[in-house]
Amino acid sequence: MKIDEIKNTVSLFRLKRSIILGVKSLWMHKLRSLLTALGIVFGVCSVIAMLAIGEGASYEAQQQIKDLGSQNIILQSIKPTNTTTAGEQERSLILEYGLTFRDISQIQSTIPGVEVTVPSRDVKDFIWRLSLSVDGTAQGTVPWFPEMKNRDVIKGRFFTQVEMERRSNVCILTESLARKLFPLDEPIGSAVRMQRSYFRVIGVIEDKPTSAGSETDLSTEDDSGDSMAMLIPITTLADHFGEVLFKYRSGSFEAEKVEVHEVTVRIEEADRVLPAAQAIRHMLERNHSDSDYKMTVPLDLLRRAERTKQIFNIVLGSIAAISLIVGGIGIMNIMLATVTERTREIGIRRALGAKRKDIVLQFLIETVLLSGTGGLIGVALGLSIPLIISHFAEMKTIIQLWAPVLAFTISVVTGVLFGIYPAFRAAGLSPVEALRHE
Numbered sequence: 001m002k003i004d005e006i007k008n009t010v011s012l013f014r015l016k017r018s019i020i021l022g023v024k025s026l027w028m029h030k031l032r033s034l035l036t037a038l039g040i041v042f043g044v045c046s047v048i049a050m051l052a053i054g055e056g057a058s059y060e061a062q063q064q065i066k067d068l069g070s071q072n073i074i075l076q077s078i079k080p081t082n083t084t085t086a087g088e089q090e091r092s093l094i095l096e097y098g099l100t101f102r103d104i105s106q107i108q109s110t111i112p113g114v115e116v117t118v119p120s121r122d123v124k125d126f127i128w129r130l131s132l133s134v135d136g137t138a139q140g141t142v143p144w145f146p147e148m149k150n151r152d153v154i155k156g157r158f159f160t161q162v163e164m165e166r167r168s169n170v171c172i173l174t175e176s177l178a179r180k181l182f183p184l185d186e187p188i189g190s191a192v193r194m195q196r197s198y199f200r201v202i203g204v205i206e207d208k209p210t211s212a213g214s215e216t217d218l219s220t221e222d223d224s225g226d227s228m229a230m231l232i233p234i235t236t237l238a239d240h241f242g243e244v245l246f247k248y249r250s251g252s253f254e255a256e257k258v259e260v261h262e263v264t265v266r267i268e269e270a271d272r273v274l275p276a277a278q279a280i281r282h283m284l285e286r287n288h289s290d291s292d293y294k295m296t297v298p299l300d301l302l303r304r305a306e307r308t309k310q311i312f313n314i315v316l317g318s319i320a321a322i323s324l325i326v327g328g329i330g331i332m333n334i335m336l337a338t339v340t341e342r343t344r345e346i347g348i349r350r351a352l353g354a355k356r357k358d359i360v361l362q363f364l365i366e367t368v369l370l371s372g373t374g375g376l377i378g379v380a381l382g383l384s385i386p387l388i389i390s391h392f393a394e395m396k397t398i399i400q401l402w403a404p405v406l407a408f409t410i411s412v413v414t415g416v417l418f419g420i421y422p423a424f425r426a427a428g429l430s431p432v433e434a435l436r437h438e
Contacts, residue, residue, distance in 0.1 A: 019365055025338075026369060036334045037374030039327025040411045044378025045385065046323050047407040048399065050316040052386035056396040058309040065305060068298035069150060071115075073265040073277050075099055077258050080290040094244055097292040098258040103284065107265060111279050113272040118148045118264040121234060123241045128193040129181040136177055136228035138194050140237030146205065148264050156188045156203030164233035169240075171199035171230040178204045180228070192230065197240040199232060273299045324410055327374065328418035331367055335422035339363070339429075346429055356427040363423035364416065371415025375408040382407065 026033045068074060077098025108114055120141040127136040143161050146153055159170050171192065178187045187201045208227040244257045267273045277297045284293055346359060382404060386397035
């Protein structure tokens with residue numbers, strides 16, 4: 001038992017002495033050691049920073065898709081590229097396209113698993129409050145709009161089923177529109193006007209989020225990108241603005257007839273969303289000869305975003321791995337030069353009784369010290385850069401716990417792998433030849 005304890009003590013003493021010698025050797029060439037470790041520093045730093053930026057961008061994209069509802073299918077009316085022929089244009093000045101209430105009725109009656117639908121119709125024009133005006137949108141919709149769209153009512157309330165049936169002149173303003181029309185006053189209870197119709201403000205709802213993957217946004221937006229819209233009962237919108245929408249802008253005239261601009265369909269179970277979307281697509285293809293509609297399936301977009309995230313992480317990880325490999329090559333290069341410089345020292349140690357494993361251990365300790373120190377500095381920088389980006393660029397970054405641990409581990413392993421060859425080369429020197437080296 002005592003012999004084993006003595007052997008353990010001797011081994012610990014040798015290890016401690018090797019570490020001290022390694023630190024002294026690296027400290028004697030501070031600048032060279034620092035420059036050698038920079039490759040590892042930048043490699044570890046880039047691993048953590050790139051993964052944090054990629055994770056933040058992926059999170060925002062997935063969150064925007066989730067806001068649309070993973071069990072929802074969103075249908076939008078779009079103006080077809082080739083609407084009418086020249087002869088048809090002469091016979092009619094009204095452009096008719098898009099989704100219809102017949103489409104909604106067929107979806108509800110023929111597609112299994114449909115829980116609820118939210119139709120909406122838009123009228124774009126100036127919204128007035130006294131002398132203030134904003135180029136915005138009156139969006140006719142239904143009382144369950146906030147729940148389906150995952151949007152909270154910030155002030156007041158949303159209109160009810162009774163108000164929709166009575167075709168009441170009530171409206172809910174988006175947060176940005178309320179700030180524009182009521183910069184100093186309380187909007188609740190006040191009146192706003194579009195064309196010749198007045199509406200009483202009963203609530204303020206949060207702005208429409210940017211829809212990831214959606215190319216068509218039915219809300220009019222100002223320069224800051226906030227939605228400028230007021231929500232009113234769809235029955236009220238039909239009473240005040242009719243079936244045909246007339247636009248008089250900059251000396252031009254347009255007349256359009258669109259029954260429904262957007263329909264959100266909620267499916268009871270997430271497993272049925274994609275089959276239901278396929279069935280709806282086939283049904284709309286039969287009802288519409290022109291491509292005057294667009295379908296967005298958030299669940300499909302979410303799966304694509306998750307796959308894109310995986311590919312993005314692989315690409316970023318590969319780039320960072322290349323940086324670490326370059327840093328490892330730098331360590332190998334400098335250690336090979338060190339072996340040549342310290343050939344006589346190695347010969348003296350071998351002559352005094354040092355074994356080959358002692359020489360190997362000595363050089364491996366130095367490479368681990370180099371890579372480990374570079375890894376720690378790289379981790380510190382890698383944790384700081386995402387915070388700086390989030391603060392100054394207002395860009396979301398997410399640092400996963402495993403990222404700095406993985407990056408530091410890889411840096412140490414890289415040092416060991418690239419230090420093995422120089423260490424064994426040093427240990428393989430003949431003591432006699434090493435002592436003769438000048």
